[in-house]
Amino acid sequence: MRLLLILPFLVNCAGPYTPFGSAYAPANLFTKDNTTQFAPETNEISPELIGASISYIPKYQALHASKDFKIIINDIRKISTNPKVTFLYNGQDISKLIEQVSTKVISKNKIIYKIENLTLPPNEDHHFVVLYGRDNDNQLLVKNYPYPKCDYSKETKLSKTSIQEKAKIKKAIESITKSYKINSALVAGLIAQESSFNPKAVSWAKAVGLTQVTPVAEQQILTEDSDWSIYPNWGRMPASILKTYIQTGKINKDNDWKLNPETSIEGGIKYLNYLEYFWSRPQNKEAIPLHMRSGELYTSILLASYNSGPSRVKRRLLSHGKDWLRAHDLNEAKKYIGNVKSYCSHFTIE
Known part of the structure; x- marks a missing residue:
């Protein structure tokens, strides 16, 4: 009986919505922590980190169709078993959610997150950011997922x-x-x-x-x-x-x-x-x-x-x-x- 009373509350608390799902959906409410285990604001954030890079496939936001989406983190140094990675969507930390909905592969120098058939509605704003940091290093590499480029006057x-x-x-x-x-x-x-x-x-x-x-x-x-x-x-x-x-x-x-x-x-x-x-x-x-x-x-x-x-x-x-x-x-x-x-x-x- 108690579960029946709580269920409508859980459904109503399902927002805010993201293309990756709801960060506060019922499946996530019972997790111990819905965010990352470290605070990015205590680190030095930079678009460059020597020997490391973050890339996306597709390279730009695919707004015209659903696409398989990959986040690729490369580092010439060995990737730790518990790397410092944060995912932000429109300013909201959705790291736990990304970990749940993606397939993750970690090798010596690379981490790949894959999300199948990601849909980014073209009438909405999608400020998606990845932050990556090494163990015992207070510097974080940051990379925005860019909006598609198309300049009217540029010959292509x-x-x-x-x-x-x-x-x-x-x-x-x-x-x-x-x-x-x-x-x-x-x-x-x-x-x-x-x-x-x-x-x-x-x-x-x-x-x-x-x-x-x-x-x-x-x-x-x-x-x-x-x-x-x-x-x-x-x-x-x-x-x-x-x-x-x-x-x-x-x-x-x-x-x-x-x-x-x-x-x-x-x-x-x-x-x-x-x-x-x-x-x-x-x-x-x-x-x-x-x-x-x-x-x-x-x-x-x-x-x-x-x-x-x-x-x-x-x-x-x-x-x-x-x-x-x-x-x-x-x-x-x-x-x-x-x-x-x-x-x-x-x-x-x-």
Whole structure:
């Protein structure tokens, strides 16, 4: 009877949640200690420790899919039988939890923790840190698990194996992005997220093709003179009719540019260029904090604008500043950015 009374309390105390499980789940409440056996704050913490290293596989946070996750600690000195290792997630010590959910292998100079099918939701923050220390040494090596990198303006080479089944699309991406001097892995990541490399993809919001061009986006893409074919009044059709017309071939790559993989890729890039122009205008640029006007942070603004529209992004930059992605109405945009950048890292040869 007492167990039945206690059980609801244990279930309610299961949080806070982490991708590795709950640090206070019932299975952990009965352990003697839910943290590590030493206090990192009493040690000197440094990103370097001569002869030791911490690495991750995948190298960057995989936000677009569940992946087997490995933490590898190497040390030229012999690993002790009870090494000092701490795991922090969003500031919370989850060391005991990692020990429980991972497979650990210790050899003379290496420790490997493996967690199968780890899922990191792209709309959440994942500040995962590993600290490692030697016996009788007050210095700790620290290594963050980095967020995926993807700079809009950085030219990259695409992995040969990651989009191998879409060889023609991969070749077109490489050729077109080179002429526009834009990151080919970012465009590949955008296409993977938007359409899963399906040239005939249609959404219920009437977004069409590899880069999921909407009627509104098409107006911006085709502002310059263009000989690209457009199916008459496609934007006025109900989504169900539009989808049927594309599936049956009534609307096809010969009578609408959005269904041609090459022009769809180029059109998506042209829309990104339009977004760049939007943010370069003084009245819009002033909404962006100075430190966010280039590189990774600026790329996030462009991707959010592609997903949610530049006007909404501008409103949240003005109302929330550097915390703009914490706005409730940009939750989907945050997820979108995480997925595209994760794909981008996955497709990039470093």
